[in-house]
Amino acid sequence: MRGFLKTLFGDSRHVCVAASCVGVAALLLRTPLAAAAGLVLPAALMAGAAYLARH
Amino acid sequence: MIGAIIATFLTAGVEWVEAYTILLAVALSIGWRRAAGAGVSALAALGVLTAAGTLGLAHVGNLSFLQFVVGFFLILFGVRWLGKAIARQAGLKKLHDEAAEFVALRARAEIFDPRAAWAIAFNGVLLEGLEVWLIVVALGVQTHHTLAAACAALAAAALVLAAGFFARGPLANVPENTIKFTVGCGILALGTFWVLEALGYQWPVGEFSILALFGFNVAGGLAVARRYKMRLA
Numbered sequence: 564m565r566g567f568l569k570t571l572f573g574d575s576r577h578v579c580v581a582a583s584c585v586g587v588a589a590l591l592l593r594t595p596l597a598a599a600a601g602l603v604l605p606a607a608l609m610a611g612a613a614y615l616a617r618h
Numbered sequence: 619m620i621g622a623i624i625a626t627f628l629t630a631g632v633e634w635v636e637a638y639t640i641l642l643a644v645a646l647s648i649g650w651r652r653a654a655g656a657g658v659s660a661l662a663a664l665g666v667l668t669a670a671g672t673l674g675l676a677h678v679g680n681l682s683f684l685q686f687v688v689g690f691f692l693i694l695f696g697v698r699w700l701g702k703a704i705a706r707q708a709g710l711k712k713l714h715d716e717a718a719e720f721v722a723l724r725a726r727a728e729i730f731d732p733r734a735a736w737a738i739a740f741n742g743v744l745l746e747g748l749e750v751w752l753i754v755v756a757l758g759v760q761t762h763h764t765l766a767a768a769c770a771a772l773a774a775a776a777l778v779l780a781a782g783f784f785a786r787g788p789l790a791n792v793p794e795n796t797i798k799f800t801v802g803c804g805i806l807a808l809g810t811f812w813v814l815e816a817l818g819y820q821w822p823v824g825e826f827s828i829l830a831l832f833g834f835n836v837a838g839g840l841a842v843a844r845r846y847k848m849r850l851a
Contacts, residue, residue, distance in 0.1 A: 566741075570748045573698045581694045585813055592817050600819050604810050605831055608697055609838040612806075615701030616710060616846065 580611035622757040626767045630774035633746040640742030643723035648735045656739035664747045671755040688756045689812030696806030703799035708846035716788040807831035
């Protein structure tokens, strides 16, 4: 079961990176800066991938 | 739709190469017939999972919610593959070596026990296939082409088997990291597009934004890998 979950979702670090990036984008969409979400989410995810590459 | 099929084919190709290494190692101990039996059983289990996953998601009435869930899983998958590919390209992590993997598998004592070897083959194909399952279900449900996505995954399996038949050994020359990098960028682009769209964001150029996101991910990923490589040097 553990292998099943890890294969599908990765570890807690992966989930945290994805959830926090999407969370930031969702919050941004509720502000006057909503138009920037399309730039912020890809940039945040790239930063997340860079972080995951080192950890 | 074509993008989804290409992404499924490439994802499946990489995973089936790893599954083939396991099957080959097991087949040399318990014979091809039993090893193939384990592989086919695992594929059948994946088929059942695909049908269950597709039917389950097809019953979700709220399409925005479904798009968000599928997009989030794709982001999770894409960011993981991209992170791993960047680490390997930068030299932070060893490249996946099928030949070494094969030798390590052959060194395991359990591989000479028929039952344990069968279980190794079954679990190996099932675990490698889970990521294929996720992509087939996620992309298939979202694009309404689950059957085409499943066929792309099976075509990749046939290609890997044919290549394995001619190579008569582990498929060590497959540019696995390049494929993982490309697929990671593509899946991340699709996930980003769908998640934001589900949250109500209007993409400036509609679906063409996916291409821009893919380009950004490729350029960004290469730049990050290059920076890490320079730091290591």
